[in-house]
Amino acid sequence: MHKNLLQKYRYSFILLKELVITEFKLRYQGSFLGYLWSLLKPLFLFAILYFVFVYFLKIGSNIPDWPIAMLVGIVLWNFFAEITNNGLNAIVSRGDVIRKINFPKYVIILASSVSALINLFLNCIVIAIFMIISDVHILWSALISPFYVLEIFIFGVGLSFILSTINVRLRDTSYIWEIIMQALFYGSAILYPISIISVNNPVLAQIILMNPVAQAVQDIRHVLVNDANQTLWTISGSLWLTIIPFLIVIIVFIIGAMYFRRKSPYFAEDI
Amino acid sequence: MKIPDDIAISVKNISKNFILPHEKSNSIKSSIVHIFKRKNKTVEVQRALKGVSFEIKKGEFFGIVGRNGSGKSTLLKILAQIYTPTKGTVSVNGKIVPFIELGVGFNPELTGRDNVYLNGGLLGFSKSEIDSMYDEIVEFAELSRFMDQKLKNYSSGMQVRLAFSIAIKAQGDILILDEVLAVGDESFQRKCYEYFQELKDDKKTVILVSHNMEAVRTYCSRAVLLNNGQIEVDSSDVNTVADAYSKLFVDKTETSRNEADRYGSGELSIENIKNEIIDNQIAITLDIENKTDKSYKEVYVGVNVKSEGSLVAGNHLRYAPGYEKGLTFKPKERKTLIMKFDNILSKNDYVIDLNIRANSGTLNFDTINNAIKINLANPGGSKFYKVQIPFSASEV
Numbered sequence: 047m048h049k050n051l052l053q054k055y056r057y058s059f060i061l062l063k064e065l066v067i068t069e070f071k072l073r074y075q076g077s078f079l080g081y082l083w084s085l086l087k088p089l090f091l092f093a094i095l096y097f098v099f100v101y102f103l104k105i106g107s108n109i110p111d112w113p114i115a116m117l118v119g120i121v122l123w124n125f126f127a128e129i130t131n132n133g134l135n136a137i138v139s140r141g142d143v144i145r146k147i148n149f150p151k152y153v154i155i156l157a158s159s160v161s162a163l164i165n166l167f168l169n170c171i172v173i174a175i176f177m178i179i180s181d182v183h184i185l186w187s188a189l190i191s192p193f194y195v196l197e198i199f200i201f202g203v204g205l206s207f208i209l210s211t212i213n214v215r216l217r218d219t220s221y222i223w224e225i226i227m228q229a230l231f232y233g234s235a236i237l238y239p240i241s242i243i244s245v246n247n248p249v250l251a252q253i254i255l256m257n258p259v260a261q262a263v264q265d266i267r268h269v270l271v272n273d274a275n276q277t278l279w280t281i282s283g284s285l286w287l288t289i290i291p292f293l294i295v296i297i298v299f300i301i302g303a304m305y306f307r308r309k310s311p312y313f314a315e316d317i
Numbered sequence: 318m319k320i321p322d323d324i325a326i327s328v329k330n331i332s333k334n335f336i337l338p339h340e341k342s343n344s345i346k347s348s349i350v351h352i353f354k355r356k357n358k359t360v361e362v363q364r365a366l367k368g369v370s371f372e373i374k375k376g377e378f379f380g381i382v383g384r385n386g387s388g389k390s391t392l393l394k395i396l397a398q399i400y401t402p403t404k405g406t407v408s409v410n411g412k413i414v415p416f417i418e419l420g421v422g423f424n425p426e427l428t429g430r431d432n433v434y435l436n437g438g439l440l441g442f443s444k445s446e447i448d449s450m451y452d453e454i455v456e457f458a459e460l461s462r463f464m465d466q467k468l469k470n471y472s473s474g475m476q477v478r479l480a481f482s483i484a485i486k487a488q489g490d491i492l493i494l495d496e497v498l499a500v501g502d503e504s505f506q507r508k509c510y511e512y513f514q515e516l517k518d519d520k521k522t523v524i525l526v527s528h529n530m531e532a533v534r535t536y537c538s539r540a541v542l543l544n545n546g547q548i549e550v551d552s553s554d555v556n557t558v559a560d561a562y563s564k565l566f567v568d569k570t571e572t573s574r575n576e577a578d579r580y581g582s583g584e585l586s587i588e589n590i591k592n593e594i595i596d597n598q599i600a601i602t603l604d605i606e607n608k609t610d611k612s613y614k615e616v617y618v619g620v621n622v623k624s625e626g627s628l629v630a631g632n633h634l635r636y637a638p639g640y641e642k643g644l645t646f647k648p649k650e651r652k653t654l655i656m657k658f659d660n661i662l663s664k665n666d667y668v669i670d671l672n673i674r675a676n677s678g679t680l681n682f683d684t685i686n687n688a689i690k691i692n693l694a695n696p697g698g699s700k701f702y703k704v705q706i707p708f709s710a711s712e713v
Contacts, residue, residue: 057441064438068424068431075426146421147439148398148413218345311401314394315335 058150065157070164084168088124092117092172099237106239109274111182114173115267119236121169122266125162126198126259127227132158133206134220138213141317151310152303155206163199177271187269194262194269201258201295207302211309214316234260244281252282258291320408325491325522326373326396331405333366333391333546365391367546368405373491373539375410376520378513380533380540380555382562388546389526390495393417396524397493411490411522414440418495420480425469429460429479432468436483450486458482485512491522510535530559563594578686584609585616585646585673585682592669592689600657601689605673607646613675615643616682618654621670622662622704629667630704632658643675661705667691 074080096113099105106112136154137144144151177184213219234257235243244251255261255278267275279288320327338360365388373379383389394400395407397415422439423432433454437447455461458478468476484494513536516523527533533540533555540558542550542565550561588604601620607613622630634640637656644652669691672684 056443060441060443061438063444064435068427068435071431072424072426143422143439145399146417147415149439149441216345314399 058153061149061153062157062160065153066160066164069157069161073161081168084165085172088117088121088169088172092120092176095120095237105237105242109239109241110272111180112239114176114180114182115239115271115275116237117173117176118267118271119263121166121173122195122198122263123231123234123236123259124169125166125195126202127231128162128165129159129199129202130205130209130223130227131220132162133202134209134213134223136206137210137313138217138317144314144317148314151313152207152306155203155210155306159199159203159206162202166195182271185269185273187273191266191270194266197262197292197295198259200299204295204299204302207306208298211306214309214313230257230259233257234263236260236263240264240276240281244276248281251276252278252287255281256290256294258295261291320410322410323375324372325375325377325410326524327406327408328369328371328373328396329406329408330368330370331366331392331395331402331407332364332368333388333395333400334403335363335365337361337363365546366395366402369543369546369548370405371541371548371551373522373524375522377522378517378536378538379522379524380537380558381524381526381543382528382530382533382540382558383543384562384565387543389543391546392543393493393495393524393526409491412441413491413493414484414487414489415493416484416495417493419477419484423468423476423480426467428467429464429471432479433464433483436480437487440483440487440489442487450488454479454482454486457485481509491524492516493524495526530562533562534559560595579684581672581681581683583683584611585613585675587671587673587683587685587688588651590671590685590688592691594660594691597660598657599660599662599691600655601669601671602653602655603671604651604653605644605646606651607649610648612645612647614645616646616673616675617643617678618656619670619672619674620656620658621672623668623670624666624703630662659707661707662691663703663705 074083077083079086095116099116100107100113106116109115133155136158137151140154209219209223233254235251235254240251240254240260243254255264261278264275264277268277268280278291282288369388369392381389381392391400394417395402397413397417398407398409399415399417420432420436422435424435427435430451433451434444434447437450438444442450455464458475458481460475460479463471463475468479471479510532513523513525513532517536517538525532525537537555539551539553540555541548541552542558542561544565550558552558584607586606586608588606589602591602593600593602603618605616605618618634620632621628634643634656644654646652667690668687669689670684670686671688673682674680675682
């Protein structure tokens with residue numbers, strides 16, 4: 047039994063590695079600049095948003111280093127969006143393989159999430175460069191930011207389990223999710239500081255920060271860039287409220303994993 | 318579940334049902350429409366397998382045969398643990414390497430080398446395991462010059478060769494092979510069969526699904542015949558299974574009810590036509606009934622074998638030893654006649670016309686056109702001739 051268990055995870059690990067390598071190799075297939083795009087894409091996106099929101103609209107001028115905080119938010123949001131978008135289509139797009147061979151299906155979801163994680167690391171280089179250029183005083187508390195990245199990762203993987211499973215039966219899922227993501231993006235204080243809202247309506251700010259992604263982004267801004275960035279804890283001061291997003295992450299992940307586990311034996315015939 | 322060490326796969330009473338909605342609802346709109354129409358929503362349950370049980374011992378070359386739609390692909394996918402059975406259990410001892418299709422997960426944008434590792438990874442082989450097999454795989458595929466090229470630049474033959482080489486060199490405990498291997502040109506097929514022989518000699522556990530009875534007879538040490546989702550024959554005498562399979566392809570006699578296909582004066586009539594293929598002989602059994610109070614003599618039966626509308630072969634009772642004088646009938650007499658001829662037919666579809674005549678053919682009692690339909694899965698004769706005439710040769 048113990049040996050079987052080891053054997054089982056060995057297979058998953060081999061497969062995970064192989065799928066991640068493949069996805070990585072295929073990502074910039076045939077492009078001249080290749081992996082450089084992983085750096086250039088967030089760079090240009092940031093440049094555009096900087097001009098629109100910071101330079102013209104003058105949003106966030108009351109928060110020190112707001113441009114960097116905005117960049118952090120964009121990068122993290124893209125990370126979350128990449129996990130869920132990849133995950134959503136992961137099962138359906140591998141339909142031909144699933145119909146021909148048996149392997150642990152959750153590996154597909156993990157592989158696409160790990161690819162997003164690798165991408166995040168590359169994006170972090172861009173953030174680091176900007177932080178050095180803008181002379182941001184890096185706080186010791188920055189060391190706990192990986193914890194919040196992990197929170198987003200687990201939340202994304204949990205959602206991917208649910209979304210990919212629903213998508214097998216109902217192909218409308220991707221369109222619905224696109225709309226939800228669009229709404230969440232503007233409702234998550236990525237492009238604007240949460241203080242704009244919390245000043246007049248602290249309750250609304252707290253509701254926004256119930257979203258684990260928004261909460262994690264604020265927390266990372268707080269610990270990494272500048273502690274003037276408000277978090278759920280600094281706004282509410284309630285331990286119970288602060289815990290809620292984490293509970294949501296755990297519940298979504300457990301429900302997602304259970305649902306996926308229950309449905310995955312039938313993927314081969316349902317796709 | 319724990320199974321004895323000498324058993325590779327144990328299958329206990331498995332059933333598989335597929336639920337086939339007549340209109341698959343893949344979008345919200347159709348789902349909503351379905352909710353409102355729930356009453357007349359038609360769902361069909363297809364019972365692909367109905368209680369199949371068997372055990373495959375280690376070292377067995379196990380054949381699964383059956384006509385299209387008999388459930389063998391479903392069974393294979395359940396054995397490969399791709400499908401989950403609706404009922405019953407499958408227990409496996411060892412590592413299964415399935416080849417339901419060659420080159421699963423091949424990506425045209427990757428190089429040949431990368432594809433070997435990807436395909437191997439899907440089959441559960443680590444990088445170091447593939448490293449040790451890699452040279453052999455490339456050598457067998459005869460593709461060493463092309464391994465750093467993208468797969469999309471390979472010809473389809475090269476892709477098949479690469480995929481097949483991985484299949485061959487991948488060392489698992491239990492191999493599951495679908496008849497996909499029977500693609501490719503003649504030299505490639507020969508390679509496949511050499512490989513089968515090798516597997517057989519090495520006492521590997523192999524599960525083979527095939528329509529090719531020659532392959533089943535040659536390589537399998539045991540076979541099952543599936544029909545309508547159930548095991549009809551399970552035997553270590555693979556010839557029995559192969560014969561039973563061939564029999565499936567002879568349609569039961571349909572005595573033509575179509576008046577256009579049947580004519581004659583009707584004093585004698587053909588009843589109860591049966592047709593079988595046994596030991597590569599086609600046997601036609603028919604009852605002939607004298608419906609009158611008169612006697613008849615020198616009654617002959619004619620057999621015409623047609624293919625694509627033209628007469629390709631035939632014979633006459635007069636040429637059967639002992640029946641030169643034909644049959645005689647007393648009033649109201651009923652006789653059962655069995656006629657056999659060597660299966661020298663090759664193509665798939667034949668129809669047989671039967672007639673009973675007397676008086677040098679001027680009296681036509683009963684003629685039934687298209688009385689028997691034959692569909693040969695494994696032709697008795699050559700591939701090239703519709704009918705292979707009996708032939709012998711000697712040197713002077």
